[in-house]
Amino acid sequence: MIQVKNVTAGYGMKPVVENISFDMEAGEILGVIGPNGSGKSTLLKCMYGALKPDDGEIIVDNKRLGAYTQKNIAKKIAVLPQQTDVAFSYTVRQVVELGRYPHQKGWFSFQQKQDEHIVDKALQETGVLSFSNHPMDSLSGGEKQRVLLARALAQEPDILLLDEPTNHLDISYQLNLLDTLKDWSKTKQLTVIAVLHDLNMAAMYSHRVLLLEDGRQKALDKPSVVMEKNRLEHVYQAHLERKEHPSVPSPLITLEPSSDTLERKRENVLDSLSIEKTPGHVCLMSPFHWKTFSSAVVGAGFGWHRYFVNRHVDKDYACDQPKQEYTAYLKKIGLDIDDTAAMMTAARLDDGAFVRMAGDNHDVFVYATAGTSNAVDVSKSYEYYSMNHTAGTINLWIFVAHRLSEAAYAQIMMTATEAKTKALMDYRIYDPKTKTLATGTSTDSVLVAALSEGEEIEYGGTITPVGKTIGKAVYDAVSRTLNHYLKRRSGNEI
């Protein structure tokens, strides 16, 4: 379809792009990324014949690009350049009609029915049909961009070259445009080469990504391979984080502010936490946000929080929409929902236990409340038809005064669960239905909170340094709260 073979090109003595090579198949989308001035537009210019390579060649359908007439190449390749000068006195429709020019035998055959149909379709698909009679100079930047795209589409090319096509477009039209291109790549086998500054758009919509650095081909592969954190940080000279997109299998690149702009934290961060206890709740407050991962009622999943609430509810608490009800409660006590992670429990808050432990290089703080009347042996819970939601649950908060990898968050959840279960076993807590040792209760919840800066702890499993500290701190906290709970219920020391 189109082959770029060892292309070197520039505007003077010094080449701007050097030795670029790749092949593209019909229906493929290639995202071209790279910093300002890295040669993306220059490469594109070579691909549509606006700039002759100093070395190497471009082959289109087995024929050198230079061997095509301008009209014949326009039947195969349409271009949406970065800056386009259009005679703005033209109407939108007239501009789009220009896209049919390469296919016409003579100017007067222009009004052919088929051409009109193709122009209408292009106007429709780019959402500009409603103002097709407006003059170009009455349009906004984004509207003009869509008209120029319609003109490129009316050309019915096999290959579409786009230089920052999402420039000027609002997010809805950006997605719309890229969705349309993806659809045409599938249904019309359109080959798309698009220079994109938005790395996440490039990752989501490209089959492959070409990364340029100083005119050189730094990487060419699937987005997940090219968009490696260290590589992007080096090429863009920026601090980035790479995550996985929450809903599609694509990398998600986020910008990290410089450390000067991050929230300042005190030397000993755990000392900066303060606790407010009322009959209705325990609230732990921090002067800065912690990165949390939790199964809390409010603020579950990953989030950023500085207020942590454990609220006591009656054992008969029943609500169809506990999240909404809880949100109203938090508002009533004056907390900002976006800043708050909140759990609830029918266990007595007075029975709660706080444990602080220092490891070699990390401080840990754990808070636990426990009630065990709905204790469950998880290995037998499949035998239940419905779960019992009476009083009692085990809520755990684990604060680690360090930065954690996502893997470490998950491993700390496991470590904490194992430590909790061990405490239940040592206190001989039984599942009341199966009469076997309980592994937890039916409504347990856990929150892990860590810092956003500093050296990262990669692992949090049971034999890692931080895992060992957390294992012991969680075991001690759950044991203490169980001790208070059982003592109060039996009236005896445990």
Ligand SMILES: Nc1ncnc2c1ncn2[C@@H]1O[C@H](COP(=O)(O)OP(=O)(O)OP(=O)(O)O)[C@@H](O)[C@H]1O
């Ligand atoms: N017509 C020209 N004459 C001389 N130099 C040029 C010309 N066009 C571009 N350059 C230079 O070539 C280099 C690469 O420019 P190019 O536009 O290809 O980069 P780019 O990666 O598309 O940048 P951007 O992301 O800023 O659009 C730059 O240093 C630029 O100044």
